[in-house]
Amino acid sequence: MSIYRIQPVTLGGAQTYPIAGRQSKVNVREFARAAGKNPSLKKWLDRLPAILAGNDLRDVLAAVHRAKARKRAVVWGIGGHVIKVGLGPLLIELMRAGFVSGIAMNGAALVHDFEIALAGETSEDVDASLGEGRFGMAQETGWGINEIAKLAQRIRIGYGEAAGQYLHSGILAAKHLDRSVLAAAYKLRIPVTVHVAIGTDIPHMHPAADGAALGAASFMDFRLFCALVEGMDGGGVFLNWGSAVILPEVFLKAVSVARNAGMRLHPITTANFDFIQHYRPLQNVVKRPTAGTGRKTGEISKGFAITGHHELLLPLVAAALGSGWPTRARRAKS
Numbered sequence: 592m593s594i595y596r597i598q599p600v601t602l603g604g605a606q607t608y609p610i611a612g613r614q615s616k617v618n619v620r621e622f623a624r625a626a627g628k629n630p631s632l633k634k635w636l637d638r639l640p641a642i643l644a645g646n647d648l649r650d651v652l653a654a655v656h657r658a659k660a661r662k663r664a665v666v667w668g669i670g671g672h673v674i675k676v677g678l679g680p681l682l683i684e685l686m687r688a689g690f691v692s693g694i695a696m697n698g699a700a701l702v703h704d705f706e707i708a709l710a711g712e713t714s715e716d717v718d719a720s721l722g723e724g725r726f727g728m729a730q731e732t733g734w735g736i737n738e739i740a741k742l743a744q745r746i747r748i749g750y751g752e753a754a755g756q757y758l759h760s761g762i763l764a765a766k767h768l769d770r771s772v773l774a775a776a777y778k779l780r781i782p783v784t785v786h787v788a789i790g791t792d793i794p795h796m797h798p799a800a801d802g803a804a805l806g807a808a809s810f811m812d813f814r815l816f817c818a819l820v821e822g823m824d825g826g827g828v829f830l831n832w833g834s835a836v837i838l839p840e841v842f843l844k845a846v847s848v849a850r851n852a853g854m855r856l857h858p859i860t861t862a863n864f865d866f867i868q869h870y871r872p873l874q875n876v877v878k879r880p881t882a883g884t885g886r887k888t889g890e891i892s893k894g895f896a897i898t899g900h901h902e903l904l905l906p907l908v909a910a911a912l913g914s915g916w917p918t919r920a921r922r923a924k925s
Contacts, residue, residue, distance in 0.1 A: 617642060636916045647862075647895045649917045652908065654828050654860035654893075655690060656915075664692040664822030668842065668876075670833030671699025674772065675714045676902045679704065681909040683775040690912050692827075693782040693819040694751075694772065697837040698792035701754060701773070701785045705736055708758050708771035726793075733797030735763055741801055743808035749815050750808035751776070751783030782819060784812035786841045813841065820845040821854050828860045831876045833901055835865070839875035846880045856880070858890040864908075866900050 621641040626634050639645040658665050667682070685691050696704075706713035709731060720726040727733075735757070743753035755777020758765050768774040776783045787809045789795055789802060820842070823829060831838055849856050861880055863872040877894035897904065911917075 663827040698787035737799035749812035750785035843875040
């Protein structure tokens with residue numbers, strides 16, 4: 592016999608109802624389906640579950656296709672990890688296919704892409720070099736990237752455009768331009784903006800660093816990025832890949848600049864792709880820019896958070912876009 596003063600409730604009087612009368616969130620019609628042997632990419636993608644992230648991926652990519660068709664901006668934000676895990680060639684193909692209107696980078700992405708263009712390798716072992724004070728002290732990286740900032744200030748262009756021009760100039764023997772996002776974008780005349788916080792990137796530790804040049808180059812790119820974001824009005828897309836702080840903050844400010852200038856900036860689609868969903872991307876990319884838009888017109892802006900490793904997700908996204916997935920019917924419905 593229990594020593595407690597209270598007794599378990601009896602459930603004999605609980606009210607029940609038939610399951611047929613209940614609205615359920617999941618139905619077998621939405622389940623994943625086996626794609627069979629040697630399926631095409633489209634067939635495999637079509638058989639993803641039409642539930643949660645499966646539908647989110649469909650909706651995001653449908654929005655990219657619609658933006659491309661309507662000539663609205665599709666802007667990609669990329670952190671350094673995206674470049675250093677080898678995804679540059681896929682971004683280059685997406686640029687050539689018309690799925691990229693502009694790219695915003697943080698300073699780490701600039702460093703990694705520059706080193707790849709120059710030497711075909713990047714991402715030093717921090718633990719092995721920090722103790723001896725050697726971390727971040729690669730001569731060519733520090734000198735070259737700071738020269739790019741000075742070039743940008745001198746001829747009054749942005750940091751990203753100056754980087755592309757510099758890599759093509761022949762000043763340094765860049766042996767792997769075919770793998771460089773900066774070099775490819777410059778050749779294709781696709782704007783790249785670079786957004787630095789002084790002190791966060793290894794070139795800032797070098798004797799060649801010039802704070803005024805870094806500030807002028809990055810500020811020019813902020814203004815250029817605001818113009819890219821304005822181009823999203825009426826169906827554009829912003830995809831943030833792997834920047835947890837810098838680019839989400841810059842994007843939110845650019846949204847405010849655009850709307851302050853009288854742009855509606857809706858409907859738009861935003862998405863944050865990362866292996867951890869951080870606070871700022873969720874607020875500044877997914878939620879705040881899409882909140883409260885279209886109430887009068889019926890047009891709806893949407894934000895998505897899709898979680899996974901870049902080295903798996905971005906190849907999937909690139910292949911899906913290149914194959915035309917999802918279908919036109921899905922694009923129109925989304």
